Amino acid sequence: MSATTSLKIETRHEELDRVAAAVEEMAEREGWPPELGYRVTLVVEELVVNVVNHGHDGGVHDIEITLVSEPDALTIEITDDGRPFDPLNDAPEPDLDSLLEDRPVGGLGIHLVRTMMDEMHYRREQNRNHTTLIARRGE
Numbered sequence: 001m002s003a004t005t006s007l008k009i010e011t012r013h014e015e016l017d018r019v020a021a022a023v024e025e026m027a028e029r030e031g032w033p034p035e036l037g038y039r040v041t042l043v044v045e046e047l048v049v050n051v052v053n054h055g056h057d058g059g060v061h062d063i064e065i066t067l068v069s070e071p072d073a074l075t076i077e078i079t080d081d082g083r084p085f086d087p088l089n090d091a092p093e094p095d096l097d098s099l100l101e102d103r104p105v106g107g108l109g110i111h112l113v114r115t116m117m118d119e120m121h122y123r124r125e126q127n128r129n130h131t132t133l134i135a136r137r138g139e
Contacts, residue, residue, distance in 0.1 A: 001071070002068055002069060002070040002071075003026070003029070003030055004066065004067065004069075005022055005025075005066070005067045005069075006064070006066045007019065007022045007065045007066075008063070008064050008065075009048070009063050009065070010060045010062060011051060011055065011060055011061045011063060011080075011082075012052065013049070013052060015048070016048065016049070019041075019044055019045060019048055019065065020041055020045065022065075022067075023037065023040050023041045023044060024037065026069060030069040032069070032074070033137075036074065036137065039116045039135060040074065040076065042112070043076070043112070043113045043116055043117060043133060044065060044076060044078070046109040046110075046112060047078050047087075047113060048063060048065070048078070049109075050109060050110075051078075051080045051082050051129075054082075054085070055080055055082025055083060055085070055129075056082050056083070061080065061081055062080070062081070063078065063079070063080045064077075064078070065077070071137070072136065073136050074135045074137065075132065075133070075134050076132070076133040076134075076135075077130060077132045078129075078130075078131045079129065080128060080129050081127060081128050084124050084129065086122045086129075087113065087114070087120065087122060087131060088121075088122050089122075091111075113133070116135075117133040117134060118134050118135055118136045119132075119133065120132070120133050120134075
């Protein structure tokens with residue numbers, strides 16, 4: 001059996017609390033392992049912050065987040081009307097070899113998302129970015 005939570009937020013940093021609360025509530029209701037709840041919260045917040053910080057030249061826009069919890073996997077879809085950005089191909093490769101103090105600040109978020117999720121897909125449809133993430137529930 002599956003359960004779905006959908007949330008529409010504005011492109012404002014203040015909305016991150018609502019996002020975290022929605023993920024936490026679903027995790028508790030669906031009995032996710034704590035590690036899964038942590039991963040989902042982290043990746044959703046990272047992607048939302050990227051849209052808020054880099055997706056538009058100004059103004060307030062909407063971001064839609066849908067979580068579908070099934071017995072074997074969790075699917076997350078994030079859609080926004082920001083400028084086209086394919087995190088699989090457009091994000092620069094992070095510098096993982098230099099000393100920490102020699103690296104520029106930032107640039108690891110998409111790398112973390114890609115490594116923390118089992119699958120990541122992107123498509124641009126009807127002038128919207130659609131990023132889909134899948135986390136398998138290896139309980």
